[in-house]
Amino acid sequence: MKAYIPATQIEKTGIIRFVPVNISNKDLYSKLSSIYEIIAVRRFTKKVGQDRVPLQTVSITFLSHVLPDNVQYDLFSYRVFEYVPPLLQCFKCFKFNHAAKVCNGKQRCSICSGDHFYKECDRPNELCCANCSGPHLAISKACPVKLKKIMEKKTNITYASKADTRKVEYPALPDKNKIVRPEKTTKTQSQKIALSTPAETPKFDIKKELLHNTDLMNALVSTLIELANKTDSNPITNNSIKDTYAY
Numbered sequence: 100m101k102a103y104i105p106a107t108q109i110e111k112t113g114i115i116r117f118v119p120v121n122i123s124n125k126d127l128y129s130k131l132s133s134i135y136e137i138i139a140v141r142r143f144t145k146k147v148g149q150d151r152v153p154l155q156t157v158s159i160t161f162l163s164h165v166l167p168d169n170v171q172y173d174l175f176s177y178r179v180f181e182y183v184p185p186l187l188q189c190f191k192c193f194k195f196n197h198a199a200k201v202c203n204g205k206q207r208c209s210i211c212s213g214d215h216f217y218k219e220c221d222r223p224n225e226l227c228c229a230n231c232s233g234p235h236l237a238i239s240k241a242c243p244v245k246l247k248k249i250m251e252k253k254t255n256i257t258y259a260s261k262a263d264t265r266k267v268e269y270p271a272l273p274d275k276n277k278i279v280r281p282e283k284t285t286k287t288q289s290q291k292i293a294l295s296t297p298a299e300t301p302k303f304d305i306k307k308e309l310l311h312n313t314d315l316m317n318a319l320v321s322t323l324i325e326l327a328n329k330t331d332s333n334p335i336t337n338n339s340i341k342d343t344y345a346y
């Protein structure tokens with residue numbers, strides 16, 4: 100099995116504004132710099148008639164779960180803002196956050212809110228919103244239900260990005276050399292993680308090791324006795340111990 104970290108936890112998309120339209124995506128990608136690695140750059144465009152017109156807003160995707168405060172291009176510094184994707188409205192039932200392709204709702208008329216397609220509407224002068232029953236089209240930007248949904252989306256994204264600032268931690272990957280055998284009894288999630296975490300190698304304490312080595316200790320003691328019994332008046336030093344011990 101292969102493990103993946105979800106893209107939302109390693110990538111984050113922000114936008115910068117007032118970027119001259121003559122700068123290509125390629126130039127932006129190669130010249131923009133930030134404290135986090137930039138993995139994608141895309142300029143927003145607007146459809147005007149048959150053409151796509153470049154806008155001054157550019158989206159940047161960073162290899163990070165938080166956004167940097169700013170990015171640099173030549174000598175300019177651009178402030179990075181949260182990217183709030185547009186609110187999705189279904190063109191079948193006119194509710195939000197799903198597309199008509201996957202809609203389970205009933206067909207509604209965007210003009211009168213009746214259960215027919217808007218082209219078959221027999222009351223084109225009686226505007227009644229399918230979401231709030233107000234006197235506007237169901238797709239109107241002035242619809243209070245739509246405005247509320249847009250606000251909710253903005254708040255959620257800001258909240259999520261704040262929550263994102265906490266450190267994301269993953270359990271350590273199991274050691275390839277240590278095969279973790281499946282447990283017969285059911286374990287809780289945290290116990291499972293603990294099991295898959297490689298056991299910490301006990302710290303090697305040299306002092307303890309030496310003190311418990313009887314042979315070495317005996318040899319040292321006899322060396323010291325030998326040195327102390329020597330008739331010369333040379334002081335006992337590290338070197339004299341080492342010399343006598345080695346001999």
Ligand SMILES: [Zn+2]
Pocket residue numbers: 189190191192193194197198199202203204
């Ligand atoms: Zn729908």
Ligand SMILES: [Zn+2]
Pocket residue numbers: 208209210211212213215216217219220221222
């Ligand atoms: Zn209708």
Ligand SMILES: [Zn+2]
Pocket residue numbers: 228229230231232233235236237242243244245
């Ligand atoms: Zn409405």
